[in-house]
Amino acid sequence: MREDELPKSLSGLVRPAGIEPATPAFGSFTDALHPFTNQYRAKLTICKTKAKQRSSRPVTPKLQFSCTRKQAPIALHWHPGASDGVAPANERTASQNGSIIPHLPKIPTMLVTKNSRRAWESVRDARHDAVIRVGDSMGLVRSIPDRSIHLTVTSPPYCMGKEYEGNNEVESFVDAHLAMLPEIVRVTAPGGSICWQVGNYVRKNEVIPLDYLVYDVMRAFPDMKLRNRIVWMFGHGLHCQTRFSGRHETILWFTKGDDYLFDLDAVRVRQKYPGKRSSKGPNKGELSGNPKGKNPSDIWDIPNVKANHIEKTEHPCQFPVALVQRLVKALCPVDGILLDPYCGVGSSGVAAMLEKRRFLGGELSEKYADVAKDRITEAVSGIARVRPLDMPVYEPSPNEKVAKRPDHFWQQTTDDILG
Numbered sequence: 001m002r003e004d005e006l007p008k009s010l011s012g013l014v015r016p017a018g019i020e021p022a023t024p025a026f027g028s029f030t031d032a033l034h035p036f037t038n039q040y041r042a043k044l045t046i047c048k049t050k051a052k053q054r055s056s057r058p059v060t061p062k063l064q065f066s067c068t069r070k071q072a073p074i075a076l077h078w079h080p081g082a083s084d085g086v087a088p089a090n091e092r093t094a095s096q097n098g099s100i101i102p103h104l105p106k107i108p109t110m111l112v113t114k115n116s117r118r119a120w121e122s123v124r125d126a127r128h129d130a131v132i133r134v135g136d137s138m139g140l141v142r143s144i145p146d147r148s149i150h151l152t153v154t155s156p157p158y159c160m161g162k163e164y165e166g167n168n169e170v171e172s173f174v175d176a177h178l179a180m181l182p183e184i185v186r187v188t189a190p191g192g193s194i195c196w197q198v199g200n201y202v203r204k205n206e207v208i209p210l211d212y213l214v215y216d217v218m219r220a221f222p223d224m225k226l227r228n229r230i231v232w233m234f235g236h237g238l239h240c241q242t243r244f245s246g247r248h249e250t251i252l253w254f255t256k257g258d259d260y261l262f263d264l265d266a267v268r269v270r271q272k273y274p275g276k277r278s279s280k281g282p283n284k285g286e287l288s289g290n291p292k293g294k295n296p297s298d299i300w301d302i303p304n305v306k307a308n309h310i311e312k313t314e315h316p317c318q319f320p321v322a323l324v325q326r327l328v329k330a331l332c333p334v335d336g337i338l339l340d341p342y343c344g345v346g347s348s349g350v351a352a353m354l355e356k357r358r359f360l361g362g363e364l365s366e367k368y369a370d371v372a373k374d375r376i377t378e379a380v381s382g383i384a385r386v387r388p389l390d391m392p393v394y395e396p397s398p399n400e401k402v403a404k405r406p407d408h409f410w411q412q413t414t415d416d417i418l419g
Helices: 027-032 034-040 116-124 137-142 170-187 210-218 321-331 347-354 366-380 411-418
Strands: 014-016 043-047 062-066 074-078 086-088 098-100 110-113 130-134 149-154 188-198 200-203 206-209 224-233 248-256 299-301 337-340 358-363
Touching (some): 110 116, 110 366, 116 130, 116 358, 149 170, 149 321, 188 224, 188 321, 206 210, 347 366
Parallel strands (some): 110 130, 130 358
Antiparallel strands (some): 043 062, 188 248
8 A cells, every 4th residue: 555545634643554655755645734734824844855965875855844833843754665654753653553743733623423421522632623412402511511611602592483493482492591501500610601692582573682581590690790791783684664673682791700711802903093192191192092902892793694695504593603703712712612502503613613722512403513514624624614703894885886876765855854
């Protein structure tokens, strides 16, 4: 068998004894490292030693790999024709079955399983970076030990008549949360966060704000502190005739205790007036803004996922990745665990992979779990289709056709103004 006949996966990076190098020597090895370089923004350089034929010793090309995960660069030496294929530069790691490259950062992997215990242990032990458990979300959460999760971000089913909702009444929403939220609180680590995103339930044209009901359940846990009621606003949706059209939903951010992680610098945004200067006091005349940007506030204008959105899948109520990404950057430590018990098509998992966190999701539908697996795998490979977090909301130019007012639009209003 030749080296280029091996699977592209480098899980374990083991070259069994007797495998001969491919021709050209570095071809398939560097190809197999390709997802590595995408995910970790790694720089891969192959330095072929200049052949100054001063001796009869064979030229040994050197492969150097460095990445941004705070791991020291490693040097690997390729020995063409050697029975063990790749030999570590420090010659420390070897076995009867082949040679293993030491200290190489692990390629992120994805697992879909119906076993709750396996799902948790795979994420806990970092055997996989992202795991989705197919089945009842309560079964997944109950398999997680106390004080184990750094951040929970989710959007539970809420009385909208979607195919995955069993009962569409408010009473069933409250009952489900009376069962689920105590478990979410139990598994949250001290200083960890819970971000619960819900909208409104409209019954016979009466609006019931579901975040009020969630907060009412959470009041039973005095160590859970509400830090923000984040308003997620978006420009598109149904047009109402008997009330103002709804264009926002909310995210309740709770922390477990008062000593919690909040990395503001990771989520700062550009100021509207970056050149503003202080008008009084000891800093009068000096720039008053933070060079890193300003706090994004508790009102977030992020487009929802509709038909033409780059992230759109077959799921009817899909999270935009950017919404979760900001929460992950600010509230979850690097390599921490993000939980989404109602993960749908995996937007939370995509955000976790983009930000180098581990992900544990639960999804009842195998169809949606398969979509989530594909999306998370794309994120691991560096080819995820996502709308960038810092991308401003599109504003059409006045000269664009869609922005020009037809003559008969607003005519009555104009006539009233002119008298």
